[in-house]
Amino acid sequence: MYWAMRIRGGSAVRITDVEVEKVFIPAPDPPFLWRSGLPGSLPDGYGAVLRVRTDDGCDGVALAPRHGSSALLPDIVDRVLRPWLIGADPLQREWLWHQIWEVDRVEEIPLYLLGTLDTALWDLAGRAVGQPTWQLLGGFRTEIPAYASTTTFSSVAEFLDVADQCLELGYPALKLHAFGDARRDAELCAAVREHVGSEVPLMYDGSAAFDLPDAVFLGHALSDAGYLWYEEPIREFSVTSYKWLAERVRVPLLVGETSDGAHMNTADFIASGCATFVRTSAELRGGFTGAMRTAHLADSFRLRAEPHGPTVTSRQLCMAISNCTYYESLVTSNPVRREWGVDASGIVHAPRAPGIGLQPGPDYPSFLEPFVVDPNS
Numbered sequence: 001m002y003w004a005m006r007i008r009g010g011s012a013v014r015i016t017d018v019e020v021e022k023v024f025i026p027a028p029d030p031p032f033l034w035r036s037g038l039p040g041s042l043p044d045g046y047g048a049v050l051r052v053r054t055d056d057g058c059d060g061v062a063l064a065p066r067h068g069s070s071a072l073l074p075d076i077v078d079r080v081l082r083p084w085l086i087g088a089d090p091l092q093r094e095w096l097w098h099q100i101w102e103v104d105r106v107e108e109i110p111l112y113l114l115g116t117l118d119t120a121l122w123d124l125a126g127r128a129v130g131q132p133t134w135q136l137l138g139g140f141r142t143e144i145p146a147y148a149s150t151t152t153f154s155s156v157a158e159f160l161d162v163a164d165q166c167l168e169l170g171y172p173a174l175k176l177h178a179f180g181d182a183r184r185d186a187e188l189c190a191a192v193r194e195h196v197g198s199e200v201p202l203m204y205d206g207s208a209a210f211d212l213p214d215a216v217f218l219g220h221a222l223s224d225a226g227y228l229w230y231e232e233p234i235r236e237f238s239v240t241s242y243k244w245l246a247e248r249v250r251v252p253l254l255v256g257e258t259s260d261g262a263h264m265n266t267a268d269f270i271a272s273g274c275a276t277f278v279r280t281s282a283e284l285r286g287g288f289t290g291a292m293r294t295a296h297l298a299d300s301f302r303l304r305a306e307p308h309g310p311t312v313t314s315r316q317l318c319m320a321i322s323n324c325t326y327y328e329s330l331v332t333s334n335p336v337r338r339e340w341g342v343d344a345s346g347i348v349h350a351p352r353a354p355g356i357g358l359q360p361g362p363d364y365p366s367f368l369e370p371f372v373v374d375p376n377s
């Protein structure tokens, strides 16, 4: 490939080490559920942190919190990544990102690890110039509203109670992860709309529970109830099934959260005509480089690209992407607790610390503590 000609970068900085640290990821307290058929919150387990160090003393980190990362990330770093990363220019992110796709062609890197190196490099770049990463990406805004994204509660009555609490805590919009039964979910979505009134933006996330007939049934119910978007009702493998769904329902679809291929896959969803919103994330779209490509791709068609998940990377993306609406804030307990960094008006403010930092919560080794985002800042 043409880029294989350019192994050495243009800056004077070089990567001197690439390390992986195992980190303990505690189980959520209290535990919570997802839809029928999916496991709920995970027990105690181990994720990993990738750390890239350079010869000018600057470094960058990225958290891979999913269980299994503690085994898979050291393996891929030791066998494949470290040998060609040592001596590379850490500021040549675009070239390194293309190299990761070449590695992926052989290794089939798990989607949730594909962007870990790129994320650490964007953290490093921010630290190197003393700016938060969203500014380097091209800052667009300094605050954004958060929607309360529920986990699955036990009954319609409990969902209505949780909805009331979310609105009282300042969240201006709600998204439901519901039961995973099309008819029960249709009843729930109508009940929540009836309960909160017509002014509160509502969204629904199917977490890929359905086939096309059930997805069409539920889509009609969401249209009737005036939902803003209908997210991932079907596994995102068949773009055609989403095209057919969009031809059969009026509610706008949000697509492309979990499918492989970053912007290349999102492009096919868009070309099919099914997408009104697309998902983007550093975690599942190949780091910040893939996430921003996906957002710019959507923008060129005047679609919105909504950042996925309650993460420090999502906070950065929300401030850098022009065509997004909300930060996704997960609500997992009843009584409801407002997530750190969401204020009493339901607003998330732009991070100010250099780089990205590490998500607060896990029990990091002491040398990583300076990287952890202060939840009170």
Ligand SMILES: [Mg+2]
Pocket (backbone or CB within 6 Å): 205, 231, 232, 257
């Ligand atoms: Mg989702």
